[in-house]
Amino acid sequence: MVSKSGEVKQLDYCKPMESSKEIELTKTLIKYKAVKPNEINSCMDFCSAWLQEHGMNVEVLENEGLKIIVANLPNKNKSLPKVILNGHIDVVPGGEGVFQPRIEDGKLYGRGSYDMLGAVATMMLVMSDLTKRDNLKYNVSLVLVPDEEKGGENGSKFLVENGYLADFVICGEPTNYNISIQAKGVLQLKITVKGRSAHASRPWQGDNAIEKAMEVYRKIKNLPCFQETNTFFPKESFNLSTIIGGGVINQVPDVCSFDLDIRLLPEQNPEEIYNLIKSEVQGAEITLLKMGVPVLVDEDNIFVNQLKTIANKVTKKDIHFIGQYGTADTRFYSEYGVSAVEFGPAGAGHHGPDEFVYVQSLINYRKILNDFLLHSRRETL
CATH class of the missing domain: 3.30.70.360 (Alpha-Beta Plaits)
Incomplete structure (x- = not known):
């Protein structure tokens, strides 16, 4: 289960898995070693090509030499409320070994597996899933940014300053399924x-x-x-x-x-x-x-409550609203009055030598996002 503090109390997998779409795509992203600008841009090039091949309309922006991806569904409906899935593909430095992903006991190890390439890979797969559906409740975009680990000014901040906003934003930061609705300034x-x-x-x-x-x-x-x-x-x-x-x-x-x-x-x-x-x-x-603004999303916000209800159902866990002592790209959206939360899969050890994400949590995460985007009650908004 997951405690109120977000700590994983038991293994989050049913049985060891060696391969799935979530695993393979996350492994690929880890191997790009997206620390330096050229490595980050190479990873962005891969993501752009993958998203186009899977049916998305992809816009590639560039700011201060770093690439940014905005991917939209071909069946985009501007009359629907807009949701942004936000993920960063940059990771912190480490030895060569941490960029060689491996599976052990239902855990996918590797730099960025938990923070947050596992979430990015899953969000990409969710977007691919949605291209096959015509009953969407939201106008959905995926944005992939290059510099969250160094402050986010060239990525998410640049986007919001240029009008890439939404009614609700999910940043796939590691939260062990809990939903961060507050973050300190x-x-x-x-x-x-x-x-x-x-x-x-x-x-x-x-x-x-x-x-x-x-x-x-x-x-x-x-x-x-x-x-x-x-x-x-x-x-x-x-x-x-x-x-x-x-x-x-x-x-x-x-x-x-x-x-x-x-x-x-x-x-x-x-x-x-x-x-x-x-x-x-x-x-x-x-x-x-x-100086950075805090994040404060109302506990009664309809988006976060729908997300929490679905996460509870999929994981069969008691999902909590939490606060983050540190900052993430949610703060840039918050500055513009957009409700933005951190919500990601389960794992541990981010920025450390034994960083891992539970494979089953990636599968659960994909189902949660799909269910939220397909089955939330738009008429209550």
């Missing part, structure tokens, strides 16, 4: 504090910038807004990431800088928090490194 800052140099034997003649910086750090960390939690996020996310100060041991340091990586609750406004910090902290230079 991001506020990354560089704080620089200046002091005055002096000989270390006479520190009273100087003004220690490191000590002053630590006072500033504690003042920011103790702001009430950073003590808040909610049902989905019982722990705060406030991290002192780097600190640079001092040059030699026998000198009072005259400058110190540190970086903060702060993740905000969906109810908190990153810009308001940034302005609060600037107003509360005097005598320090504050540089904004990154």
Whole structure:
């Protein structure tokens, strides 16, 4: 079963499998080793050709040297509500061995198998399935992006800024079937504090910038807004990431800088928090490194409830709504008011040497998406 935290509590397969369409296509994607731009683009070329061969109308875009795929069904009906299936084909680096996929005990091992090439392969197969159907409840597009692992600015952000939006978006990030309807916002800052140099034997003649910086750090960390939690996020996310100060041991340091990586609750406004910090902290230079909006989808949203009902039925598990402490491409859609969730198959170890996805979960995932897109009750929207 799957716990509320998303942890897999038992093996998610019925019997060991050696081959299926989901397995073979995922294996192929893993072998592209889509880390560098040329490898990512080669993988995109394969996906584009595969989707065209299986009946899709494919648009290939390019941004900053990286290819993006938008695939539509030939029986596209613009009058229907639009759903986007969003997947990234880029993966994090690793040794050669992790790009040699293998099957063991119902698990498909390999870099990206869980995050998120297994989901991408399954979404491609779902699109192929839908070309054979004429009773669709939604206008469905598949978008494959090249850079989620590095921030998503050249992929999903580029798409939404150019009007590739929908009524509902499913990002196939690894969630062990649970549905992430919240994700924390991001506020990354560089704080620089200046002091005055002096000989270390006479520190009273100087003004220690490191000590002053630590006072500033504690003042920011103790702001009430950073003590808040909610049902989905019982722990705060406030991290002192780097600190640079001092040059030699026998000198009072005259400058110190540190970086903060702060993740905000969906109810908190990153810009308001940034302005609060600037107003509360005097005598320090504050540089904004990154600001990202949170994701907040209503628990009563008809799309997510239909998806949850179908996932419960297919998996025979108790699927939960969850929140993600980290960020994904859902945030770009959220910025435009689009309901976007993370929902993916079951596995473990993403970004690690033993990353795997349960084969049966890919089969289940394909059925869930098909059932959602074919049998959801559009009249309730």
